[in-house]
Amino acid sequence: MERNSYILQMQGITKEFPGVRALDDVNLNVHTGSIHAICGENGAGKSTLMKVLSGVYPYGTYDGKIIYMGQEMKFKNIKESEHAGIAIIHQELTMIPELSITENIFMGNEITHKGLINWAEERARTSEILKKVGLTINPDTLIKHLGVGQQQLVEIAKALSKNVKLLILDEPTSALNEADSANLLELMKGLRDKGITCIMISHKLNEIAEVSDAVTVIRDGHTVESYDVEAGKVDEDQIIKSMVGRSIENRYPEHEPKIGDIIFEVKNWCIEDPEVAGRMVCKNSSFNVRAGEIVGFAGLMGAGRTELMRSIFGKNYGIYRGGSIKIKGREVTLNSVEQAIKNGIAYVPEDRKNLGLNLLDSIRKTVVSADLDKITKGGLLSPDMEQSAAEEYRKSLKIKTSSIDVGVTTLSGGNQQKVVLSKWMFTEPDILILDEPTRGIDVGAKYEIYKLIHQLADQGKAVILVSSELPELLGMADRIYTIFEGTITGEMMSYEANQESLMKKMTITSNS
Structure with a gap:
C-alpha cells in the first residue's frame, strides 16, 4: 500500500460544550497502513476528537470535515462508522464480564441459520479470530476469567471480525504489564503490515517511539504539531515539550x-x-x-x-x-x-471508575463522601462546610473544572484521579x-x-x-x-x- 495516500483527514474540527471549547480547529492527516500516535495531556481533547470521528458526537454537533478513504463522512452514530470500517478500542474495556468470548465478539452480529444462532460456526470463527491476535484460548471462556491484557486482545479480535480498516486504540497499554504491552505493540506492527491503519492515543512515550510512523500532539484543544517519524527515532523530550508547553527536565x-x-x-x-x-x-x-x-x-x-x-x-x-x-x-x-x-487508612483504587468514584455524583459530594462526620453540625450535614472543603481541594490540587457542582464524569482521567485523591486526603489518613x-x-x-x-x-x-x-x-x-x-x-x-x-x-x- 502506498504510504503517501491518506486514509483519514480531519480538517478544521471544532467542538464546543457549554462554556468549554474542547477542540479548536484541529487537523489530523493519517497515512494508509501506518501507525499514527496522538499525544497530549489529559483534557487536551484527544478522546473528544476520536468521538467526533466515530460518530459518538454525530455530524452537525461539530464544525469541520471528516474525509475518510477519499469521501466526506457524516456519521450519525457509532454503527455508521463501524460499518465504514472504523473501530475504537476504549481505555475502559466494554466487554460484558458474565458472557463468553464468543458471545461478546458476535454480539449484535450473530451468525444465524434459519433464525437460530449457529453456535458451532461462531465458536469456530472466534477461534480463528483469536489466533490473529495471538490468543489460543477456549472461546467459551467467560470474559471475567481473563486478565486485562487478554480482554484487550479480545476487544481487538472483535474489531478485526468486523473487517476493520482503521483501528483506534485509546491508551491501549495503560492497564497492561510490560510483557502484555510488548505483545500488543508487536500485534499493532503485524496489523500495519497487513494494511490495517492504527491510531494510538498514548501517554507512554517509549511505546510511541517504538511503533509510530507519525506523531500528532494536541494541547488545550489545538493541534500543536504533526510530523512523520522513523520508528525508534522519536524525540521523547520534544513530545513532552509540545504536550505541556514546557520541558520537564x-x-x-x-x-x-x-x-x-x-x-x-x-x-x-x-x-x-x-x-x-x-x-x-x-x-x-x-x-x-x-x-x-x-x-x-x-x-x-x-x-x-x-x-x-x-x-x-x-x-x-x-x-x-x-x-x-x-x-x-x-x-x-x-x-x-x-x-x-x-x-x-485510605485506599485510592486502581479502577477509579468502578471503585473510586460514584459516577452519578458531583465533585463537591465526592470530595467529602468518605468522612461525612467532618462536615456535620448538630447532626446535620453543612452545605457550607462541604462547599469550602471541595473548593479548597479544587484549588490546591489544580482540578480543571468550570464548577465543583459538575458531575465527576465530565472530568478527564487525570482530574478524576485528583478528585479521588481529594476524597481520601479529606479523611486525614x-x-x-x-x-x-x-x-x-x-x-x-x-x-x-x-x-x-x-x-x-x-x-x-x-x-x-x-x-x-x-x-x-x-x-x-x-x-x-x-x-x-x-x-x-x-x-x-x-x-x-x-x-x-x-x-x-x-x-x-x-x-x-
Whole structure:
C-alpha cells in the first residue's frame, strides 16, 4: 500500500460544550497502513476528537470535515462508522464480564441459520479470530476469567471480525504489564503490515517511539504539531515539550524524605481467592511502612498486589485466612472498610471508575463522601462546610473544572484521579494506599500527582505505592517490595534497585 495516500483527514474540527471549547480547529492527516500516535495531556481533547470521528458526537454537533478513504463522512452514530470500517478500542474495556468470548465478539452480529444462532460456526470463527491476535484460548471462556491484557486482545479480535480498516486504540497499554504491552505493540506492527491503519492515543512515550510512523500532539484543544517519524527515532523530550508547553527536565520531582518510625505493619497475611477454592492470592505476606516513607510494590499483572491491598483495607477482597495488622505498634482488626477508615487508612483504587468514584455524583459530594462526620453540625450535614472543603481541594490540587457542582464524569482521567485523591486526603489518613495512581494520566498531570504524594509523605504519612511502571517506582519510592504469585519475593532500597533487579524478583520462578 502506498504510504503517501491518506486514509483519514480531519480538517478544521471544532467542538464546543457549554462554556468549554474542547477542540479548536484541529487537523489530523493519517497515512494508509501506518501507525499514527496522538499525544497530549489529559483534557487536551484527544478522546473528544476520536468521538467526533466515530460518530459518538454525530455530524452537525461539530464544525469541520471528516474525509475518510477519499469521501466526506457524516456519521450519525457509532454503527455508521463501524460499518465504514472504523473501530475504537476504549481505555475502559466494554466487554460484558458474565458472557463468553464468543458471545461478546458476535454480539449484535450473530451468525444465524434459519433464525437460530449457529453456535458451532461462531465458536469456530472466534477461534480463528483469536489466533490473529495471538490468543489460543477456549472461546467459551467467560470474559471475567481473563486478565486485562487478554480482554484487550479480545476487544481487538472483535474489531478485526468486523473487517476493520482503521483501528483506534485509546491508551491501549495503560492497564497492561510490560510483557502484555510488548505483545500488543508487536500485534499493532503485524496489523500495519497487513494494511490495517492504527491510531494510538498514548501517554507512554517509549511505546510511541517504538511503533509510530507519525506523531500528532494536541494541547488545550489545538493541534500543536504533526510530523512523520522513523520508528525508534522519536524525540521523547520534544513530545513532552509540545504536550505541556514546557520541558520537564526531570519526570520525578526532587525529594528529600524525612522518615520516622514504623507506623504500619502487616504480618503473615494470607488471603484465599473468593472464586477458586484453595488458591491463595496472598501467601504469608509481611511488610512494614514508616512515617514519611513511600514504599513501592512491584509485580506483574496478576501477581496479587491489588488483592493484597484491598484485603488489608477492611477485608474488601477475598477470604481472610490469617495474619495480623499493627498500626503505630497496636494490633488492630479491620473487618470492614469503615473500620479501616476509622483507623486512619485510605485506599485510592486502581479502577477509579468502578471503585473510586460514584459516577452519578458531583465533585463537591465526592470530595467529602468518605468522612461525612467532618462536615456535620448538630447532626446535620453543612452545605457550607462541604462547599469550602471541595473548593479548597479544587484549588490546591489544580482540578480543571468550570464548577465543583459538575458531575465527576465530565472530568478527564487525570482530574478524576485528583478528585479521588481529594476524597481520601479529606479523611486525614495516617496510611495511604495508592494503587496505580497515575494510570492513564499524562506527563504533566503525573508530575502534579507526584508532588502531592511527596507532600503527603512530608506530613508524616505512610504511603504505599502500587505501580506497573518500574521507572515510576524507582523514581518515587524510598523502598520497594516485589511480589510474585501472591508471595513477597524481595525488598530493596530504591537507590540499590534497577529495572533488571526488580524484574528478576517479579518473575521469580523463571530464575529459580
